[in-house]
Amino acid sequence: MRTAIVLFTRDLRVHDNPALAAACASAETVVPFFVLDPQLQKLSPNRARFLHQSLADLRESLRARGGDLIVREGEPVAETMRLAREVQAEGVALTQDVSTYARRREERLNDECERHRISLRLFPGTTVVPPGGVRPGGGDGHYKVFSPYYRAWESAKWRDEVATPERIALPADLAAAPLPPLPDGESPAALNGGETEGLRRLKAWPRHIHTYDDLHDDMAADATSRLSAYLRFGCLSPLAVANRARDLDGAGPAAFLRQLGWRDFYYQVTQAFPKISTQPYRASGDTGWRYDQDALQHWKDGLTGVPIVDAGMRQMQAEGWMHNRARLITAAFLTKHLGLDWRDGVKWFFRWLVDGDVANNSGNWQWVAGTGNDTRPYRRFNPIRQAERFDPDGVYVRRYVPELASVAGKAVHQPWRLPDTVRSGLDYPAPLESHRDEAVWLRP
Ligand SMILES: Cc1cc2nc3c(=O)[nH]c(=O)nc-3n(C[C@H](O)[C@H](O)[C@H](O)COP(=O)(O)OP(=O)(O)OC[C@H]3O[C@@H](n4cnc5c(N)ncnc54)[C@H](O)[C@@H]3O)c2cc1C
Known part of the structure; x- marks a missing residue:
């Protein structure tokens, strides 16, 4: 093949990138390409920033191998076909992905490539074992429960890692424009991409x-x-x-x-189940949600009055990341204590998390809410017991809730139990009323 385009999406690397490696092996010249879709950019400033940093780094790695990264803004399929015409590409290589957005993109690209007699080749690389690579009983279903999935996953034959291409030959006369300016993120302590x-x-x-x-x-x-x-x-x-x-x-x-x-x-x-972000995976658990804007706002702002919950929510805003245990506690607090709809939680996490992705964010939210893949959907997380177990000295809470910095030890987890004289000196709210009867954990 003379020229192939590698359409990068969520595979922003040169190591073990099967799409890039195959294009370099089969085409005389290769055009590494990324399309910034303004629609996606709006979803999360934190992720937009990480993405731009990752693109800048990828461009450096490609340049070090004689290549470059062409970046354009627009609708990914239209821009890919435009570039294909410019460079007379005969093939496009793409790493497969599972979200609805990614699958629509793949389908449209497939149609357009067929129409223009360009070969589209799809590659693994987003997961260890490709989705569908192991299936229960060898049928065409998917695993609904983790443990049997994990056994099959562990014993499956994993593909071999592919080598990083040593040289990437760009078509002559193809100049890469400078990258758009680095957008501001929202979290001051977010990790840098690349x-x-x-x-x-x-x-x-x-x-x-x-x-x-x-x-x-x-x-x-x-x-x-x-x-x-x-x-x-x-x-x-x-x-x-x-x-x-x-x-x-x-x-x-x-x-x-x-x-x-x-x-x-x-x-x-x-x-x-591509509707995982909006539809319950298990419909029977998806009832009785409340829509209380005031309670939701307190939760978002880290002002519920339950320190371990507030610490997690504030860590996410400060760092664009939250500890997994805090994700479990804050999500359970929203859904099982306040009784608010998990979809509101999905959206708020998706805005802030640099690692926010459809499968893991929504899958985990549904697991916690009891609508997903948990085999014990009625499980509850008592935030105080969780706090005392996983932050026994209150160090995590004091790190993210400075109003409580003066409260020593594990007393920080239940400020409502402090003597009135101490409590009245703290600029920290009383706990939000829980929607559920089992709010006994809040009683002094
Ligand atoms: C409500 C909720 C929402 C979440 N949203 C996301 C999300 O949008 N994106 C995301 O990557 N993870 C999400 N997680 C899973 C988990 O919290 C994060 O992957 C983890 O905290 C990332 O930190 P780490 O890289 O230090 O993880 P480590 O503990 O070092 O784990 C290594 C890797 O394993 C994967 N992993 C770990 N735990 C999980 C898990 N429960 N589910 C799926 N993958 C996991 C991640 O890729 C992680 O980087 C969510 C969990 C909950 C409870």
Whole structure:
């Protein structure tokens, strides 16, 4: 083939990128391409910033290999076909993805490529095991429960990692315009995007992975990998991350690998159930939600008066990331204590999280709300017990709720129990009324 376009989407890397590697192997010249879709840019300033940083880094890596990254703004399929005409491309390579948006894009691209006699080739790379790569009983369904999925996932034959292309030959006379200016994010302490930064973090991670099993739920220790945003944008290959963990023995690496299994699990659920962000996966649990704007706003602002919940919500605004245990506690508080609709939670998390993605955000929200893939949909999280267990000294709460900085130890988890003289000196609200009867945890 003379010229192929690699349409980058959520695979912003040169290492283990099957679409890029195959295009470089089969075409004389290759055009690495990314289309900024203004519609998506609006969804989350934090992710828009991370994306731009990742594109700048990808461009550097491609340039170091003789290539470049062409970036244009517009509708991805129309822009790809326009570029295909300009460079007389004979093929387009694309990494497959599962969201409704991604699948529509793939379908339209497929139609347009057929119409213009251009070959479209689809590649894996968004997950370790491609969605649908393992199926229950060998049929055409998907796994609804995690444990059997994980057993199949672990024992499946994983593809081999592909080598980073050494040289990328661009067509002559193709000039890349400068990248659009870096947008402002909303979270001052958000991570910086890019494959280089992702690989640096991945390299450092094995020093801590051995304590992952013990410490991943310790909210103050902050001892998880923080690789999620790099996986979200494909700055890191999920397969490469999983292989690094699989190479290591012990409970830490095994527990970490299991989390990557959860990530893949929700991708195969989303592929089978693309309306996961708006429709209940399990309709019977999706009833009785309240729509109380005032309570919702308090939750969003981290002003519920329940310190562990407020700390999580404020961490998300400060860092564009929230500890997994805090995500569980805050989501359960919204849905099971305040009785508010999980869809409002999905949207708020999706705006702030740099790692926010359809499959993992909505899949986890539905799990917590009891409408998703949890085998115990009536499970409750008592926020005080969770706080005392996973932030026993209150360090996490004091880090993110400065109004409570003067309250020592675990007393910080229940400020309503403090003597009136102390409580009246704190600029911190009384707890929001819970919608549910089991609000006993709030009683002094
Ligand atoms: C309500 C709610 C919403 C969430 N929204 C997202 C989201 O939008 N995007 C996202 O990537 N994760 C989401 N998670 C899962 C999890 O909280 C994050 O992946 C994790 O906190 C990221 O931090 P880390 O990279 O340090 O994770 P680590 O603990 O180091 O885990 C390693 C990797 O495993 C994957 N992983 C870990 N836990 C989960 C999980 N429960 N489900 C799926 N994958 C997991 C992530 O890719 C993560 O980077 C959500 C969880 C909840 C309860």
